[in-house]
Amino acid sequence: MSLTEEVHALRQIPLFASIEPSKLKLLAFTSERLTFAAGQTLFHQGELGDAAYIILDGSADVVVETPAGARKVATIGKHQIVGEIAVLCDVPRTATIVAAGTLVTLKVSKENFLRMIAEFPQMSIEILRELARRLDSTTQQLHAALSK
Amino acid sequence: MPHSLYGFILRHSKKEQLMLLLLALVSYPFLYYSYDQPKQIVNHIKNATVHRVEKGNLDAYPAESIFGLPLDAVGYLAYLCFIFLTLTLVNGSFKYYINVYKGRLGERMLRRMRYELYSRVLRFSLPHFKKVSSGEIIPMITSEVEPLGGFIGDAFVQPLFQGGLLIVPLFFILVQDPILGAAALAFYPLQIYVIPRIQRRVNQLAKRRVQTVRSLAERIGESISGTQEIHANDASARERADFSDRLGTIYQIRYDIYRLKFLAKFLNNSIDKLTPFLFYSIGGYLAFQGRVDLGALVAVIAAQKDLAAPWKELLDYYQQKEDVRIKYEQVVNQFEPPDLLDQSLVDGDPPADLRLSGDIAASNVTLAESGAVKFLDGVSFTLPMTERIALVGDGTSGKDELPLVLARLIWPNAGSVSIGGQKASALPESVTGRRLAYVGPQTHLISATVRENLYYGLKHRPLIAPERDEQEARTRARAMAEAEQSGNSAHDPRADWIDYAAAGADGPEALTAKAVDALGLVGMEDDIYQFGLRGRIDPARRPELASLILKARQGFKSRLGDGATAALIEPLDATRYNTNATLAENLLFGTPVGGVFAEENLATNRYLLEVLGEAGLTAELFGVGRKLAETMVELFLGLPPGHEFFAQYSFISSDDLPEFQAILARLGKDESSLSNEERARILGLSFKFIPARHRLGLLDDSLQERIVATRRPLAEGLPPELRGAIEVFDGAAYNAASSIQDNILFGRLAYGQAQGGDRIGALVGEVVDALEMRAQILEVGLDFQVGIAGARLSGAQRQKLAIARAVLKRPEIMILNQSTAGLDAPTQAHIQNGLLQRFSGGGLIWALHRSSMAKAFDRVIVLRGGQVVEQGRFDDLNQPGRVLHELVASE
Structure with a gap:
């Protein structure tokens, strides 16, 4: 997969949709493309985050360590971004990500990611929107759990 | 060092200076006759010419008898000219010999001076280095003393020799005719009056120039070390303005010197040209009167020509003398701080019985800077050398300074430290530098290999002379004799200086094992192994290792197999393009x-x-x-x-x-x-x-x-x-230009494979262990160049290396001063455990950067405000109300 294809993939992600292609190209060029074999972890829950990952191909499991043991809570797939929260607000990773099959990602370093946000306010709004959506879904889940 | 230049010259070169004076004196008669000879020749030519004019030919010219041999007019002319030639050659030879002799003397004295100054730098006390900067010291030893060498050869002989060159022709002229003599001397009083006055002014300027340039050098040094600050504060415009201002001052001084120098030159030249005017006019007139003969006049004019050169040399000498005298005094002054260490402490050989034992006692130790701030205020204690002791306290407690005092690196202003009943202040460095070890919070490494840095603490005196063939031995003997002439060190830097016994080893191989062990203790073994993998070897010199590495290449290839791991490496293949290269x-x-x-x-x-x-x-x-x-x-x-x-x-x-x-x-x-x-x-x-x-x-x-x-x-x-x-690249041959790792991989790590580097590293490790070649790779890693002041190592690696170096020399007392403060927590714990175990019999004094680390020590000394406020076992002191408890709680 060449840089052009990576840029194409990046444009599929809502977060980057509004960013001009040449900047996405720079983002892709300065990011490392990493391939994981099935079962390899991208990062562990509790670690400090130094990068976010954009999934170019394949899928990964989101696993949360609970006192009762590891629990798979979601699956993420192509053109999704993972790990950006730890990068954004310096909190430890909230989950462990495990490759579900051969997984191709673009590893965007923390500095690179923050630089893009600083440069493109549009990205901040996208992130805000995404976070609000997640908060909403978490709240609903909480509701559901409480009313059981 | 003598305070005056002449004192220094006389102390070290009295014999040579006398020899030079003697040579100059012996040369005078020859000089005199070389002026007299032209007169004889011209008069002979005149007489013979007159004879020929009167008689029509020279046949009847009366023959001169030389050594019983009758010579006719032509023969006698030839004889006179031959003597003239010989005299000229003899004079030339004297000059040549004296100049070479002077030059050699000057170079030796320069060498001696530089050596003494450098030796003094090594005797400066630690606090003195806060007052001087390397920007000042370096040019003094390198460039500023340079003119001294040239002058020292001239110091005594130049006035005598050049004075002679001046006086002999003057005397000759005076003998020919007093009036001509007076003409030759006429303008000297003027020159003697004016020139020195100009010169004095030039000297003052020169002195200022030296100081300004020195402070300029210091300023540049400051800018270089403070680059970060300059950029962080946008201060470069300010720095440039300051620099420009200094350059302006130097420019003005130099320009003034230039002008004055050429004024002096102009005066000299004008006066030089006036003297011949007097000779031709007065001399010609006197010849008409018959008071001087033609031969004498010609010779006088020739002699007069020779007056200018020595006169100029004498003036130059006078100029230089003042210049050099000032420079010498200025330089020596800088190298005589009041707290210079005693030479015997630095040089003294160790007493035969080197073991230190007994108590480490401090009695009323007080350390203050310029009398104002007291770092240590009457510290007294007695510590058995059989215990492991922790020093704790806050930033102003004196725990930064006490270890330095105990290691005898700083001398207390009052009070004393004794080790096993011996006053520490009287122990030579051959004891304190070998039986004690000190590691501070930061360590300066020498620009050499890891190994040389580790062995630095074992090299005190040359122990085993190097092997040399006959010619090398002769060269070395000559070099040693020459070093002695200049009072330099005759120790052989090429000898084996390593004190194997001090490290408990019997030779290089055993010492390497000890070094690896010490590196293991500080958790640096893996770093060195990585250096080794990245290092290169010469397969011609280490054929066994090269063939082992080739075996490792095979082993690695088969381990890599062709499964998922195979994708991590793209092998080098002569028939395929390598997309990772x-x-x-x-x-x-x-x-x-x-x-x-x-x-x-x-x-x-x-x-x-x-x-x-x-x-x-x-x-x-x-x-x-x-x-x-x-x-x-x-x-x-x-x-x-x-x-x-x-x-x-x-x-x-x-x-x-x-x-x-x-x-x-x-x-x-x-x-x-x-x-x-x-x-x-x-x-x-x-x-x-x-x-x-x-x-x-x-x-x-x-x-x-x-x-x-x-x-x-x-x-x-x-x-x-x-x-x-x-x-x-050749799959079957060792590639000397590539690293060991690249030789094993014989391929390129594929980009974009998660944890590829780690997985391949582990695989290489397996192969290396299977072939039992880790030790050899470590050996290569020991030859890793650490860069200038260790710049190629991380700060943590430098500290670990410093601690390993101290461990390697097996000191009786190991003193650590917050040495692990910059390391991560697991490494700190690893090193602390290792050292506590290594020194389980005692002899460990450690000023800790965190008080809670003191728990594992036998005894804790708690400092506050430069005084010992508590001491005892950690558990006893760590009670509410105690200072230690407070310190631990505040962390």
Whole structure:
């Protein structure tokens, strides 16, 4: 997969949709493309985050360590971004990500990611929107759990 | 060191100066006769000519009898001229011999002076270095003393010798005629009056110049060490203004010196020309009167010509003398701080019984800076050497300074330290530097290998003379004799200085084992192993290791198999393009040796361009370079100059980017407008291209194949002078230009494989252990160059190395001063456990950066405000209400 294809993939992600292609190209060029074999972890829950990952191909499991043991809570797939929260607000990773099959990602370093946000306010709004959506879904889940 | 220059000269070169004076005195009679001889010759010619005019020929000219041999007019002329020639040669020889003798003396004295100054720097006390800067010290030893050497040879003989050269012809002139003599002397009083006055002014200026230049040097040094501050505070304009101001001062001083010097020269020259005027007029008149004969007049004029040179030399001497005297005094003054260490402490050989035992006692130790702030205030304690002792306290408690005092690196202002009943202040460094070890919070490493840094604490005196063949031995003997003449060290730097016994080893191999052990103790073994893997070896010198590495290459290949791990490495294959290697590596299919085929030189390498041309690749590679340039301009042009991305990712630096942009613009219009140099710059980019890393899709399969096909003609057609400039990859041979790791992998780590590096590292580790070659790789790692002041190591690695060095010399007392403060917590714990175990019998004093670390020690000394406030066992002291408890709680 060449840089052009990576840029194409990046444009599929809502977060980057509004960013001009040449900047996405720079983002892709300065990011490392990493391939994981099935079962390899991208990062562990509790670690400090130094990068976010954009999934170019394949899928990964989101696993949360609970006192009762590891629990798979979601699956993420192509053109999704993972790990950006730890990068954004310096909190430890909230989950462990495990490759579900051969997984191709673009590893965007923390500095690179923050630089893009600083440069493109549009990205901040996208992130805000995404976070609000997640908060909403978490709240609903909480509701559901409480009313059981 | 004597305070006056002449004192220094007399102390070290009395005999040589006397010898020079004697030589000068002996030369005078010859000089006198060389002036007298022309007179004899001219008079003889005159007499014979007159005789010929009167008699028509020389037949009846009365013969002169020389050694009973009758000589006619021509023969006698020849005889006189021969004597003249001989005298000239003799005078010349005297001058030559005296000059060489002087020169040698001067050089020896310069060498002695530099050596003494340097020795003094080594005796400066630690606090003194806070007051002086290397920017001042270095030029004093290197350049400022240089003129001293030249002058010392001249010191006594120059006035005598040049004075003689002046007085002898003057005396000769006076003997011929007092009036002529008076004419020759007429202008000297004026010169003697005026010139020194100008000179004095020049000297004062010169003195100021020395000081200003010295402070300028200091300023530059400060800017270099403070670069970070300058940039962080946008202070460069201010710094430049200050620098410009200083340069202005120097300019004015230098200009004034220049003007005055040439004024003096002008006066001298004018006066020199006046004297012959008097000679021709007065001398001619006197000859008419018959008071001087023609021969005498000719000789006097010849002699007068010789007056100017020695006179000038004497004036120069006078100028130089003042200059040098001042310089000497200034320099020596700087090297005589009041707290200079005693020579015997630095030089003294160790007493035969070197073991230290008994108590370490401090009695009323007080340390203050300039009397004002007291770092230590009456510290007293007695510590058994059988215990491991922790010093704790806050930042102003004195725990920074106490270890330095105990290690005898700083001398207390009052009170004393004694070790085993001996006053520490009286112990030579051969005891304190060997039986004690000190590691501070930061350590300066020497610019050498890891090994040399480790052994630095074992090299005190030359122990085993090196082996030398007959000729080398003669050269060495001469060098030693010469060193002695200048009072220099006669120790042989090439000898084996390593005190193996001090480390408990019996030879180099055992010592290496000890070193590895010490490195293990500080948790640095793996770092060294990694250095070793990245290191290179010469297979000719270590054939066994090279063949082991080749075995490891096989082992690695079979372990890699062809499963998932195989994808982590792209092997080097002569018939395939390696997408994880640069285009340059793919083309050369080898490692460049020396600079000829270095990546940055390829685009201007004529041989390579020829090969590319023949293969029809030039245009295509140029196209790759062009696309790269376009991409770089597109990606990076918007970034601010100096952005970190340039260094990390760009093919083109931020400075060059606009130039490339301009080249590309012209390239778009008219390709032929590019100069060869510009074409080479574009082409040069292509060689750095790594397809798998850069993912730009610039090399299609057919181009890759054609590059692979060029490898063979390129290697085979190498002209004889370039053979050996490429070490070609060969699956069956060791590649001396590549690292051990690259030799084992014989391939390139594939980009973009998660944890690829770690997995391959583990695999290499397995192979290395299976072949039992870890020790040998560690050995190579020990030869890793640490860079200037250890710059190629991380701060943590430097500290670990320093602690390992201290451990290696097996001190009776190990003193650590917050040495592990900069390390991560697990490493700190590892080192602390290791050291506590190593010194389980005692002899460990450790000023801790965190009080809670003191728990594992036998005894804790708690400092506060420069005083000992508590001491005892940690558990006893760590009780509410105690100072230690407070300290631990505040962490």
